[in-house]
Amino acid sequence: MTESVELVSQYGEPLRYDRNFQGPRQRDRSCTDVPCLIIFVLFLSGWGLIAHYAVRNGDLNKLMVPTDMYNQKCGIDSSVLNKKYLFFFNLDQCIDPLVPITGCNTPQVCVESCPTQTFVWDTMKNTMNLQELKARLICKTDEDKAAIGSKSDIERAIQDNRCARYYIKSQPFLNRCMFEFSDQLCELLPSVLLRARRDSTLRLPGNVSQVDELQMQAMALTMQTQAQARVATQTISNKQDPVDERVGQCRRQQLNGAVIREKMMQTDTRLAKMVGNLVAHFYNGTHDAQRLGEEIVEDLVNSMSVVLMALFFSLLASLVYIALMRWIAAPILWFSIIGVLVGLLFAIYYSFKQYSFWSNTATVPLHDLNLHKQWQNLLQNPKTWLYLSIAACIAFVVIFLLVIVLRKRIRIAIALIKEGSKAVSTVISTVFFPIFSWVLYIGAIGFAIGVGLYLGSIGTLSFRMVRRLTDAGEVTNEQCVCEGPGINYTVGAACNPEIFKQYCHINLRREACAQTTCSFLEIDNPQLVRWAMGYNLFGFLWLSFFISAFSDMVLAATFARWYWTFKKRDVPYFTLTHAFCQTACYHLGTLAFGSLVLAICRLIRLVLEYIDAKLKKYDNVVTRAILCCMRCFFWLLESFLKFLSKNAYIMCAIHGKNFCTSAKDAFNLLMRNFLRVITLDKVTDFLFFLSKVLLTAGAGVSTYYFLANNPSVIQLNHRAVPTTVVVIAAFLITSVFFGVYSMAVDTLFLCFLEDCERNDGTPEKPYFMSKQLMKILGKKNKLPQRQRRSK
Numbered sequence: 001m002t003e004s005v006e007l008v009s010q011y012g013e014p015l016r017y018d019r020n021f022q023g024p025r026q027r028d029r030s031c032t033d034v035p036c037l038i039i040f041v042l043f044l045s046g047w048g049l050i051a052h053y054a055v056r057n058g059d060l061n062k063l064m065v066p067t068d069m070y071n072q073k074c075g076i077d078s079s080v081l082n083k084k085y086l087f088f089f090n091l092d093q094c095i096d097p098l099v100p101i102t103g104c105n106t107p108q109v110c111v112e113s114c115p116t117q118t119f120v121w122d123t124m125k126n127t128m129n130l131q132e133l134k135a136r137l138i139c140k141t142d143e144d145k146a147a148i149g150s151k152s153d154i155e156r157a158i159q160d161n162r163c164a165r166y167y168i169k170s171q172p173f174l175n176r177c178m179f180e181f182s183d184q185l186c187e188l189l190p191s192v193l194l195r196a197r198r199d200s201t202l203r204l205p206g207n208v209s210q211v212d213e214l215q216m217q218a219m220a221l222t223m224q225t226q227a228q229a230r231v232a233t234q235t236i237s238n239k240q241d242p243v244d245e246r247v248g249q250c251r252r253q254q255l256n257g258a259v260i261r262e263k264m265m266q267t268d269t270r271l272a273k274m275v276g277n278l279v280a281h282f283y284n285g286t287h288d289a290q291r292l293g294e295e296i297v298e299d300l301v302n303s304m305s306v307v308l309m310a311l312f313f314s315l316l317a318s319l320v321y322i323a324l325m326r327w328i329a330a331p332i333l334w335f336s337i338i339g340v341l342v343g344l345l346f347a348i349y350y351s352f353k354q355y356s357f358w359s360n361t362a363t364v365p366l367h368d369l370n371l372h373k374q375w376q377n378l379l380q381n382p383k384t385w386l387y388l389s390i391a392a393c394i395a396f397v398v399i400f401l402l403v404i405v406l407r408k409r410i411r412i413a414i415a416l417i418k419e420g421s422k423a424v425s426t427v428i429s430t431v432f433f434p435i436f437s438w439v440l441y442i443g444a445i446g447f448a449i450g451v452g453l454y455l456g457s458i459g460t461l462s463f464r465m466v467r468r469l470t471d472a473g474e475v476t477n478e479q480c481v482c483e484g485p486g487i488n489y490t491v492g493a494a495c496n497p498e499i500f501k502q503y504c505h506i507n508l509r510r511e512a513c514a515q516t517t518c519s520f521l522e523i524d525n526p527q528l529v530r531w532a533m534g535y536n537l538f539g540f541l542w543l544s545f546f547i548s549a550f551s552d553m554v555l556a557a558t559f560a561r562w563y564w565t566f567k568k569r570d571v572p573y574f575t576l577t578h579a580f581c582q583t584a585c586y587h588l589g590t591l592a593f594g595s596l597v598l599a600i601c602r603l604i605r606l607v608l609e610y611i612d613a614k615l616k617k618y619d620n621v622v623t624r625a626i627l628c629c630m631r632c633f634f635w636l637l638e639s640f641l642k643f644l645s646k647n648a649y650i651m652c653a654i655h656g657k658n659f660c661t662s663a664k665d666a667f668n669l670l671m672r673n674f675l676r677v678i679t680l681d682k683v684t685d686f687l688f689f690l691s692k693v694l695l696t697a698g699a700g701v702s703t704y705y706f707l708a709n710n711p712s713v714i715q716l717n718h719r720a721v722p723t724t725v726v727v728i729a730a731f732l733i734t735s736v737f738f739g740v741y742s743m744a745v746d747t748l749f750l751c752f753l754e755d756c757e758r759n760d761g762t763p764e765k766p767y768f769m770s771k772q773l774m775k776i777l778g779k780k781n782k783l784p785q786r787q788r789r790s791k
Contacts, residue, residue, distance in 0.1 A: 016758065024561040024582070029656040033589030036659075040546070040592035047539040050532050051451045058454030062461070062523060064174050066110075069140070070468065071519065074110035074175060076461065078497035078504075078518035083110035087138055087177045089164045107161060109140055114170040114177035121158055121165050125151060139163040143514065295717035302714055303722035306707065307729075310722075314699045314730040318737045319431070321695060325421035330414045336690045337403055343697070344396040351389035358382040402686070409679040415773045416684060416752065420744040422770075423562045429576050430558055430740050437551040444547065448540035455533050459525040465495040468515045480504055480516035491516070541602050545595035552646055552743060553583045553591060557653035559747040563755075564654070564768055583653070590652050593659040594645040601638045608634065650750050666750065673753050684745050692734045699730035 031037075066074045066086035075084025087109055088094060094104040119136045128136075130151060137154065139145040144162045148154055157163040170177040300307075324332055359382040378384055403410070424430060467476050482489040482504040489495050489504065500518035505511055525533075557579035565571050572578070583591075612627045647666035648659055655662065670677050703726045707719045716722070752769055756777075759765040766781045767774055774780050 021758070024557050024564065024579070024653055029582070029586050031586050031589060032652065032656065032658040033587075033593045035589070036593040036596065037589030040542070040589075040596070043539065043542070047451075047535065050455070050535060051447070054451050054454035054458065054532070058457040060453060060457055062457045063453060065520075066108075066175050068110045069108045072110060072517065073520040076497065076520050077463075078495075078500040079512075079514075080110040081497060081501055083112050085111050085114050085172050085175055085177055087111045087114065087164075087167070087170075089138075089161070089167075091179060107140055107164075109138065111138060111177070114172050115167050116169060118169050119164075119167050121154070125154070130154075137163050138167065296721050299716045299718055299721040300725070303707070303716060306703065306714060307722050307725050310699055310703045310726045311729050311733065313702075314695065314726070315733050317695055317698070318734050321691065322421055322431075322737060322741060323425050325417055326425050329418035329421060330411075333410075333414055333417065333687050333691070336687065336694045337399075339694050340690050341396060341399060341403075344392050344399070347392040348389055348396065351385045351392060354379075355382050355385035355389060358385065406679065406683055409683050410687070412676075412773070412776055413680050413683040413687060415770065415776055416680065416745050416748055417687065418772065419563075419748050419752075419770055420559075420741055422568070423559045423744050423748065424741055426562060426568070426571055427558055427575050430555055430744070431737055433555065433576065434551065434736055434740065437547055440547045441544065444540060444543045448536060448543075451536045452533065455529055455536060456525070457523065458529045459523045462521045462524045463495050463497055463518050464521045465489050465491050465493055465500065466517060466519050467491055468517070476515040478506060478513060478515035480506055480513035489518075537606075538599060538603055541599040542592075542595055545598045545602075546591055549591040549595050549645065549649060550583060550588075553587060553649040553653050554579050555740060555743045556650040556747045557582055559744045560650065560654045560751055563748055563751040566766070566768060579653070586656065587652055590659045590662070591649070594648060594663075598638065598641055598645060601634060601641055605631065605634045605638065646746065647750060650747050653747075654751070654754075669750065669753055669757075672757075676753070680749065684749075685742070688738050688742055692731065692738055695734045696727055696731045700724075700727040 065076055065084075068074060068080070068086060072080050074080050074086050075082075088104065089107040089109075091106070093106040115138070117136070119138075121133075124133065124136075133151065133154060134145070134148055137145055137148070137157075139157065140162050144157060148157060148163075154163065158165045168179045170179055172178075321332065358380055363380050467478065467480075469475060482500065484499075484503040486495065486499045486503040489500065495518040497518040501512070504513050504516070504518075506513050554576070558576050561575050561579065562568065562571050608627060608631050612624075612631070615623055615627070644663055644667060647670065648663035651657070651662035651666045651669075652659065655665070657665070700723050704719055704723045707714065707716060707722065752773065755768050759767050761767050761774075761779055761781045763782060767779060
């Protein structure tokens with residue numbers, strides 16, 4: 001039944017009974033929106049041609065040219081034309097996932113070639129003469145190296161970080177000097193220690209060459225907490241020291257040999273370094289950050305089996321949770337609601353208890369600035385627990401009132417969820433179908449990024465004559481004069497680096513300009529290539545929405561086939577495969593149409609974001625207000641189009657009509673049942689959210705208490721590390737499962753609304769809905785006695 005006469009008159013008459021209607025089973029389907037499919041295929045063909053052109057004419061080496069600390073492109077800018085390799089003073093500082101955002105916090109200079117030998121100042125300063133040492137030095141500028149006249153000058157330059165204290169034999173990788181690791185270096189020390197248990201003579205100091213020892217010392221330096229730390233020179237008296245002492249140097253820990261062996265076998269040094277560098281962004285102490293990074297990695301390695309087991313049980317719990325809804329949906333969903341409410345009550349009690357305790361306890365804040373101490377200060381602050389208790393109270397009241405107001409609608413939502421559970425349990429392969437979409441998504445992302453990079457590398461390099469900035473941020477005032485072909489070169493104007501280097505100087509002695517350079521500006525892409533970049537961006541948007549639409553329609557056809565089968569035991573095998581083939585054969589044009597509309601809307605939003613970013617520097621209040629309104633409008637429009645398209649795909653899967661007709665029918669059907677849409681659909685989403693929270697929280701709490709109560713099984717530095725990993729992964733797992741479940745409920749909801757309008761329960765027009773739904777709505781099928789028994 002529809003909600004009101006006014007809605008019926010405005011959004012059309014209810015659907016009437018059709019003797020020939022068979023839902024997704026009908027055999028008279030035809031291809032829908034064929035013109036749009038042809039356009040989509042032609043568009044993809046054009047995208048392929050653009051990709052072929054980009055690969056043939058692009059050169060990724062232009063994009064991969066390294067930049068030194070002075071913003072000079074190695075091998076391209078005038079001052080470093082003959083230096084195409086980038087050298088890092090301390091490469092360990094670059095092992096950080098935030099490097100693309102924050103940069104690598106170590107001096108970086110362009111060099112003619114990567115080091116072909118190892119250099120350690122603390123070891124070599126007493127064994128080499130000045131000329132040999134100076135030849136091996138790598139400094140920030142040629143001027144710094146030229147100013148060195150004694151070993152004391154070298155020491156001062158190293159102390160001032162103007163020259164590198166050490167480096168290891170390197171090999172160029174993408175024109176960047178990377179350590180040439182060998183099995184003698186600390187990177188592989190854990191495996192060396194393992195072999196040393198079987199061969200006690202392996203890698204003892206007396207068995208290594210001098211070059212290997214220098215390499216190990218340099219590697220030890222790279223792994224020290226402070227860059228200025230030194231490695232003691234190897235002497236004859238320490239040739240019988242155990243291997244663990246050398247390992248200790250590499251690990252920067254002053255621990256005994258047994259603990260070092262355990263830690264080296266449990267911790268991957270490079271991963272620990274990366275995590276430590278990441279933590280350092282939020283940690284005040286570098287040493288503490290590196291130590292915390294090592295502890296985090298060690299905990300992850302030690303708890304890997306527990307984490308995998310917890311994730312397996314989370315996956316199993318999600319499957320069991322969905323399967324149990326088929327029989328006891330109401331108790332499970334009410335348990336989810338009650339569980340959240342009880343959890344909030346416990347949070348209120350615990351927060352208030354902690355608030356009372358810390359309010360009556362005199363404490364002094366911990367003055368250490370590291371993250372752990374600050375966290376302890378936060379937990380010891382009574383206001384923290386007061387705010388938490390208030391937030392928990394508000395959440396409890398809101399959820400409790402929603403449950404009371406919507407309790408009648410929740411009963412219908414439970415019935416729909418039970419129907420969805422039956423459908424998903426019957427066709428269990430639908431739970432794993434999103435993997436297919438993920439593979440397509442990854443392929444689309446990789447293809448679009450690759451084409452974009454190749455297109456971005458097409459064009460000529462443009463250069464500009466600029467002056468360097470001092471450390472204080474001031475512009476240098478060097479008088480660089482050009483002659484000959486570069487006589488018209490001025491600061492800020494275009495230039496050629498080869499001509500600049502040959503014809504520009506600062507005095508009559510024709511000394512090269514030191515503070516003025518002809519620097520790379522950008523790759524000047526032709527206009528046609530710029531349009532191709534826009535084509536590539538729009539192609540990615542269209543293809544990504546198409547993949548999502550294909551997944552939605554396949555699932556919709558599967559669940560609709562289940563609903564419109566009167567006797568559920570007659571649902572055929574390979575229902576998902578049939579839905580896949582049906583969608584691929586008949587309705588790709590409809591998917592192309594719907595995804596095109598969404599892609600256009602998303603492109604407009606991206607253009608607005610780009611315009612907003614460009615206009616921020618002008619700070620025009622009127623312009624910002626207009627852009628804000630337009631961005632809000634198109635965000636709402638895209639959200640509405642997503643909702644409409646999803647329901648259009650469901651109607652297309654059921655009736656086999658084109659996109660516009662399906663969207664119109666879906667919209668009219670939903671509007672004729674507006675109150676049911678608002679209540680039932682949103683209540684269902686709300687219950688799914690509570691279920692995901694309950695499963696995720698259960699996985700996290702179970703993992704934490706297992707680790708806390710079984711210290712003999714596994715010893716950890718921080719139990720929160722594996723618990724956090726389990727919580728994040730469990731939420732992703734439940735989101736995938738309940739995403740499919742949500743699509744099942746949305747499909748069954750539309751089928752339910754259509755069933756209510758199309759049928760009346762008579763033997764000629766029986767309802768397809770479950771008995772529970774008919775009971776809630778006060779309906780029943782008036783079937784003949786024989787058919788009633790066979791159902």
